[in-house]
Amino acid sequence: MPRTISLQLRLQLWLGVFLTVLIGAFGYATYRLEAASFYHQTDHLLDSRVALVASDFRDSEHSLLAVRDADGGGTAPADGHPGPSPAPSFLPPLPGTVPGAVAAPPPDRPPVLLSPETLKLFSDDTRDRFAVWDAVWDANGTLLAASPGELPPGGVPDPVFPFPATARDTEFRHLTRGDWRIAFRFTETGDCVLVAHNIRSDLSRLAREALCIGAAAIAAVLLGLGGIAMIVRPALRPLHAISATARRIAAGDLSARIPETRTPRELAVLSADLNRTFASLDAAFARQRQFTSDAAHELRTPIAVILSETQLALRREHTPEEYRETLRTCEETAQDMRNLTESLLQLARVDVRAGGQAGHAPLDLLDLARKAAETLRPLAEAKGTELELPDTPCPFRGDRSQLLRLLLNLAGNAIEYAPPGSRVRILLLRTPSAITLAVADNGPGIAPADLPHIFDRFYRASRSRTRDSGHSGIGLALCKAIAEAHGGTLSASPTPGGGATFTAAFPLS
Amino acid sequence: MRLLIVEDDTRLLRTLNRALKEEGYAVDCAEDGEEGLRKATELDYDLILLDIMLPKRDGLSLLAELRKTKKTPVIFLTARDTADDRVKGLDQGGDDYIVKPFDLAELFARVRALIRRSRNEPSPNIVLGDVTIDTLSKTVIVGGQPVILTAREYSILEYLAIHHKRIVTRSELYEHLFDDYEDTLSNLLDVHVYNIRKKLKTPLITTRRGYGYTIDR
Numbered sequence: 001m002p003r004t005i006s007l008q009l010r011l012q013l014w015l016g017v018f019l020t021v022l023i024g025a026f027g028y029a030t031y032r033l034e035a036a037s038f039y040h041q042t043d044h045l046l047d048s049r050v051a052l053v054a055s056d057f058r059d060s061e062h063s064l065l066a067v068r069d070a071d072g073g074g075t076a077p078a079d080g081h082p083g084p085s086p087a088p089s090f091l092p093p094l095p096g097t098v099p100g101a102v103a104a105p106p107p108d109r110p111p112v113l114l115s116p117e118t119l120k121l122f123s124d125d126t127r128d129r130f131a132v133w134d135a136v137w138d139a140n141g142t143l144l145a146a147s148p149g150e151l152p153p154g155g156v157p158d159p160v161f162p163f164p165a166t167a168r169d170t171e172f173r174h175l176t177r178g179d180w181r182i183a184f185r186f187t188e189t190g191d192c193v194l195v196a197h198n199i200r201s202d203l204s205r206l207a208r209e210a211l212c213i214g215a216a217a218i219a220a221v222l223l224g225l226g227g228i229a230m231i232v233r234p235a236l237r238p239l240h241a242i243s244a245t246a247r248r249i250a251a252g253d254l255s256a257r258i259p260e261t262r263t264p265r266e267l268a269v270l271s272a273d274l275n276r277t278f279a280s281l282d283a284a285f286a287r288q289r290q291f292t293s294d295a296a297h298e299l300r301t302p303i304a305v306i307l308s309e310t311q312l313a314l315r316r317e318h319t320p321e322e323y324r325e326t327l328r329t330c331e332e333t334a335q336d337m338r339n340l341t342e343s344l345l346q347l348a349r350v351d352v353r354a355g356g357q358a359g360h361a362p363l364d365l366l367d368l369a370r371k372a373a374e375t376l377r378p379l380a381e382a383k384g385t386e387l388e389l390p391d392t393p394c395p396f397r398g399d400r401s402q403l404l405r406l407l408l409n410l411a412g413n414a415i416e417y418a419p420p421g422s423r424v425r426i427l428l429l430r431t432p433s434a435i436t437l438a439v440a441d442n443g444p445g446i447a448p449a450d451l452p453h454i455f456d457r458f459y460r461a462s463r464s465r466t467r468d469s470g471h472s473g474i475g476l477a478l479c480k481a482i483a484e485a486h487g488g489t490l491s492a493s494p495t496p497g498g499g500a501t502f503t504a505a506f507p508l509s
Numbered sequence: 510m511r512l513l514i515v516e517d518d519t520r521l522l523r524t525l526n527r528a529l530k531e532e533g534y535a536v537d538c539a540e541d542g543e544e545g546l547r548k549a550t551e552l553d554y555d556l557i558l559l560d561i562m563l564p565k566r567d568g569l570s571l572l573a574e575l576r577k578t579k580k581t582p583v584i585f586l587t588a589r590d591t592a593d594d595r596v597k598g599l600d601q602g603g604d605d606y607i608v609k610p611f612d613l614a615e616l617f618a619r620v621r622a623l624i625r626r627s628r629n630e631p632s633p634n635i636v637l638g639d640v641t642i643d644t645l646s647k648t649v650i651v652g653g654q655p656v657i658l659t660a661r662e663y664s665i666l667e668y669l670a671i672h673h674k675r676i677v678t679r680s681e682l683y684e685h686l687f688d689d690y691e692d693t694l695s696n697l698l699d700v701h702v703y704n705i706r707k708k709l710k711t712p713l714i715t716t717r718r719g720y721g722y723t724i725d726r
Contacts, residue, residue: 300588304610305521311613312528329520 007239011232012225019224027217031210038202039174039181046183046195047172053136054170054185054193135194179203238267242274254282295344298473302333302340309333343474350402350481360486365394365403365437369426372407376415380424385415388425396435396506398486406482409475410439410502418443418499435506442499446492454492455480479504510555510624510664511535511685515545515571516586517563521609525558528613529620533647533660535688542566549575552684555624561587561598569601576602582627584619586611621645628671635670637726640713642670651709661686662705665698669714669724678721 005013174183176199184194241258248256257278258271313326366389373387380387396403407426414424418441429436446454455476476490479502483490488506495501512534516522522538529536537554539545542563549557549571557575561568572583584605585598595606604627605619621644625633635642641650647663649656658666664686669677679698702714702722714722 297588300590300609301518301521304588305518305524307610308521308524308528308613308616312524312531315531315613329524333520 008232008236011236012228015228015232016221016225019228020221023217023220023224027213031206031213034209035206038206042181042197042199042202043172043174043183046174046181046197049195050172050183050185050193053195054187054191135196136191235264238263238271242267242271245274245278249278249281254278254285291347295340298340299337302337305333306330340474343478346405347474347478347481350478350485360398361400362395362397363400363403365396365428365435366390366392368400368404368407369428372404372411373426375408376411379412380415383415383418384420385418386423387411387415388423390426390428392428392430394428394430394435398506399482402482402485406479406504407437407439409479410504413475414439414441414443414500414502417441422499432508434508437504437506438501440495440499440501442495442497445494445498445500451492455490510668511537511552511688512620513537513539513545513548513552513554513557514586515539515542515549515557515563515568516560517541518560525616528616530688532617532620533664534620535664535686537688540564542568542571546571546574549581550578553579554581555627555685556620557581557583558586558620559583559603561585561589561594569597572602582623584623586616630671635667635673637670637673637713637724638711640670640709640711642667649709651711656708658705658708662701662708665701666705666709666714669722673724673726676717676720676723682721 170185170187172183172185174181176182179198179200180196181199182194182196184192186192238258241263245256245258257275260268260271260275263271309326309329313323318326369389373389376387379385411424411426418424422441422443424439424441427436427438427440429438480490483504483506486506487509488504490502490504492500492502510533512529514522514525514529514536516525516538517540519540522540526536526538534555537548537552539548543565545557545559545563546566548554559568559572563571566574568585568587575581575583582604583602584607585603586607586609587594587598588609589598590608598606605623607616607619621633625644633643633645635644639652642648643650644667647660647667649658649663649666665682668682668685682698702716706712706714713724713726715725716722
């Protein structure tokens with residue numbers, strides 16, 4: 001079995017892959033949910049702050065207009081707050097060049113007045129506390145106000161970009177730049193209010209959480225793999241039992257069977273099937289062994305005769321008549337052995353073919369009966385036995401030579417055993433369900449003690465009488481094997497009024 | 510020596526009958542178990558060759574029945590060759606077990622050995638003074654000179670030698686040395702004994718009028 005992976009390993013691999021993907025997806029989803037929840041909360045906070053700054057800014061602009069109307073000049077922020085300053089130098093060029101934007105800031109734009117609450121937001125302590133940075137630009141990109149102190153490293157990008165400065169939709173927008181989470185909004189007047197929140201610590205917290213989730217996932221996968229191994233191994237144990245049994249069978253121990261207890265149902269069915277197969281294999285081998293040993297046994301006696309005869313003849317000088325006697329005995333014995341081996345060969349062939357219907361052809365049993373009668377006629381005439389034949393054709397499907405052998409053996413036996421002057425009948429009967437072939441004689445019949453054994457291989461009724469007439473004790477066994485090879489049965493029964501009837505019945509399916 | 514062969518294969522029976530007769534034994538035959546049991550019970554055979562698979566009564570049951578009355582040595586002669594069969598045959602009271610097909614020489618040797626054993630004669634040679642009887646080659650040596658005896662003469666001498674120091678009756682001799690088919694003329698024994706005496710040139714065999722013969726040495 002080159003390049004195959006064991007079922008156990010394969011199952012473990014696939015279950016492992018499945019488990020890994022599942023736990024990975026779960027961990028990733030957990031992480032994403034965590035991150036999403038964090039951004040949602042942060043954005044919500046930033047949004048409210050943007051809204052606060054924006055509304056304050058708007059109010060301040062209104063009041064500024066009012067102040068300018070009254071003073072004709074700008075005022076400093078109320079509590080000494082630095083107030084708006086030019087855009088910090090780290091900022092990229094403000095989007096004055098954005099197409100469609102107003103080209104230049106109004107040169108006389110007055111400083112923005114922020115309410116103390118808003119200014120407090122811009123103050124250090126709140127900014128530190130929330131790690132936020134606020135800034136306001138006008139529609140032209142001029143920085144109107146910004147939190148003091150250190151600005152986000154890496155810079156707060158131009159919030160207007162990639163949005164057109166003309167946006168006045170008051171929608172909250174969010175984006176992340178480096179460590180900063182930014183929320184911004186364009187007011188109706190085109191000003192942009194931006195709040196940035198440094199999320200470095202949050203990001204590292206998220207990263208830590210991701211690590212934790214990852215570690216947990218890996219632990220779960222490893223645990224799962226162990227669990228899979230623990231489940232798969234015992235689940236496959238019956239398979240090991242099956243293969244172990246098959247190996248024992250292959251090694252020649254035909255009595256080996258798969259244990260069927262404590263086996264899952266699917267495998268129990270398989271085991272039962274295999275055990276049945278093993279059993280029939282065992283039986284077939286046992287039959288074969290029995291047959292071989294029977295055959296050897298049957299050959300021992302004639303061999304003993306030939307050996308003894310020849311050794312006796314060779315021991316010392318004998319008369320020509322004695323040598324002739326020896327040769328005659330040897331010849332007769334050898335003829336017997338030939339008959340025996342012929343019968344054995346035929347039986348072996350029928351046994352081999354018993355499995356299939358190969359060699360079966362349409363034929364007429366009447367034809368075969370006539371042929372058999374023709375062959376047996378001299379024997380029947382010699383014994384003065386009357387041989388009766390049927391006269392209606394009986395079409396059938398089977399092996400011609402085997403069926404002829406069946407008829408010859410049955411009718412030949414009947415003629416041989418029946419006393420001279422008896423009657424032997426061959427009968428053919430066709431019904432819708434079966435074809436019956438019978439050979440009936442009115443001879444002495446079969447002794448009840450012999451009846452159960454007459455189809456056994458090498459069984460001879462009244463052995464001493466039959467052995468010399470060349471019977472191998474295998475003829476009826478051969479007939480039975482032929483009948484069975486044609487899906488039929490062979491049975492013996494007394495003929496009403498005396499004698500024996502052999503009946504071969506072939507059901508028509 | 511008179512043997513009984515119980516064997517259902519007539520050809521083998523015929524062959525063994527011929528072979529053992531040529532060896533100088535008197536041989537009776539039986540073709541089935543019942544006939545065999547009847548004959549074995551009627552006579553004191555020196556040995557029985559017994560097949561196991563027999564019609565009417567198998568060899569094992571024949572022997573079991575025979576052992577109730579007789580101790581006749583029995584060799585099983587059978588085609589059954591498994592250890593089980595051998596054990597069963599020997600346990601049943603068989604004295605030896607020969608599997609078919611066998612060599613005639615071996616069969617003869619086993620027959621001789623068993624007859625010897627049954628007589629408590631460990632050696633194949635019987636020495637009676639200057640007369641030595643070699644039961645193996647069936648020859649007799651008197652004073653260093655071989656003496657030619659016929660098979661019948663030899664077997665009479667051998668039987669008397671085996672049973673020396675006791676009177677062997679004429680009927681016993683007939684029973685053990687002549688089989689069913691032989692014409693047992695009343696003076697046949699006397700003629701044989703006369704010839705033996707003449708050939709041996711020593712008065713080994715004494716006649717006890719009205720009883721039989723004996724070898725006193």
